[in-house]
Amino acid sequence: MEINWQKEVEARKDDLLKDLFDLLRINSERDDNKKTADAPFGPGPRDALKHMLAYGERDGFTVKNVDNYAGHIEFGEGDETLGIFGHMDVVPAGDGWQTDPYEPELKDGKIFARGSSDDKGPSMAAYYGMKIVRDLGLPLSKKIRFVVGSDEESGWGDMNYYFEHEEKPDFGFSPDAEFPIINGEKGNITLGAHFHGNNEGEYRLKSFAAGLRENMVPGAANAKVILPNDKAALEMEKAFYDFVEKNPVTGTITVEGVEASLELVGKSAHGASPQSGINAGTFLALFLDQFKFGGGAKQFLHVAGTIIHEDFYGEKLGVAYEDEKMGKLTMNAGLFAFKESTDGFQADNFIAMNFRYPKGITAEGLEISIDGNLGMQGASITHNERNMLPHYVPEDDPLVATLLSVYEDHTGEKGHEKIIGGGTYGRLLERGVAYGAMFPGYVDTMHQANEFMTLDDLLRATAIYADAIYRLAK
Known part of the structure; x- marks a missing residue:
């Protein structure tokens, strides 16, 4: 079956941008001074988590909120589960912005807002990739679960709690780094x-x-x-x-x-x-x-x-x-x-x-x-209590090989492994990696003032995610 993934993304472009901009307007910085039993990391991360999960409910997926720590959006059946991990919390905006960090602006082909590249923009791209696969009714042999976190930038208390209540997916990726792939992360x-x-x-x-x-x-x-x-x-x-x-x-x-x-x-x-x-x-x-x-x-x-x-x-x-x-x-x-x-x-x-x-x-x-x-x-x-050990998934693992193949088919560029100092949710799984959404040569504005993600990269990443999800779960 030949699918024009880019065309499918273009048909949903307006909806994708509206959903992303609404999500970016939520100040989801962790605030321990305002945390409650209902908002374990403060009201911002909770509100962003619930907002993202509401998209899944609106679109007809199976949705579960695990006590406002984390949640998931899933569909499909099978003995194995493909996990996709995104996070809704952001680091503090800080000073030096030329725009309001929580009123997203699209100018010169760039989406400016805190969280646009880390990680609401990439998460939305992956979510729409999953949505395209479901909308097209493509045959699958595995369950697909999008896990939504709310404490990635701090202590990962969200994932600790989530996995006390839910089983881990068998393999998967996090859209929270760079293409072609991040299959290794330092301690x-x-x-x-x-x-x-x-x-x-x-x-x-x-x-x-x-x-x-x-x-x-x-x-x-x-x-x-x-x-x-x-x-x-x-x-x-x-x-x-x-x-x-x-x-x-x-x-x-x-x-x-x-x-x-x-x-x-x-x-x-x-x-x-x-x-x-x-x-x-x-x-x-x-x-x-x-x-x-x-x-x-x-x-x-x-x-x-x-x-x-x-x-x-x-x-x-x-x-x-x-x-x-x-x-x-x-x-x-x-x-x-x-x-x-x-x-x-x-x-x-x-x-x-x-x-x-x-x-x-x-x-x-x-x-x-x-x-x-x-x-x-x-x-x-x-x-501190959190010590993340070095993590590595070999380049010849079918997960890595498939994701690199998808990247090569969409970009015409040779894929290769990469190891970073950053820590992503990809390391939560023994067979877990980070995959996009930033392309080679991008300007890194994560954790900086005037954070942005280019519109072209957002749309290209969405097409890649849709294809990758289908190949991994078909």
Whole structure:
């Protein structure tokens, strides 16, 4: 049977865009301050999840909501289940947008909105791909289940809960990365370096803050400093503007008497590619580290501004490692917090370092090394509960081979395997991968201001997903 998949997508283009734009208008940032039993990650992720599931109900699929943690949309029969995994939550919008991040705009062939490329746009493309296969009444031998998550950008608590109540699909993909395929993902763990909140120098650090999520490069940072005298205030002000002029950052400093308020702006980026951003947190610490701070404040600034500043591959931390297939370990310092206090180590005085590590090393080994190196700098090291192990599906697996074949047929380009530092729902399954929706050469705006997905890529991806779903389930 010869099917013109692109024609089928074009016939549904207006409906697809309307559904996507309505979904993008929902601010689905996680908000723990507003979480309830009915909204485990806050009202935004819940509302986006329910909105997506409502599309499935409208279109006649079997739909299940698992207590507003996650849900699924499915059809078909068979002994095996093909799983497709998307997520409705988004990272915080942050600053620097030229449009309203939650009022999508289509201009110059690009859809601008938070979530347009990560992951509401690709999820909608995959959903419409599934819908086309169902609408055409094509013969299938497997069940198809679209699993919709709501906590992918944070702790994956949605999937933990979902799979306590539902069986895992047998194989599948997540439309949450790049074409031609992502069949390998590095391990992922966050380590926290905690510090005393005391000041023992001529200068006092009252507060320091940077970052929105551990998996985002901080695009902005701020600090409040008490200076020893008026002369020191004038010297810091001059030094600050000299620093800004010589470095790839912008910023302001406001001095009132002997108190200075500093703000620095860099460039946000996805934490899996920290070298693509400009970490405002480490740059601000680099500037402040030259002054005579003491105690825990000095240790905090020195670690942030000297040891982990631009240490994208863990070389200064002493944990650099490279695997022939999976590539280099990367480190993103995503969250910084310091408040002056006199009580020992403080849970809220910390730097969160997110590591993406290849096979050949372990999270335990990382923690031991970091504890040894930063312990000498006065830090106490902790780890978060989520440790994702490196994941790989061989290139000759039928799932990978089929998806690469579909990509080649639609693009005329040779498919090949790829391994990334990012973590996707594809790793939830032993035979799970990430597949699109970004094409080679795309401009990566995930986790950044002015996030967009091109309309052409959205429509091309939808056709590829429809064909791939059919080939995998027929």
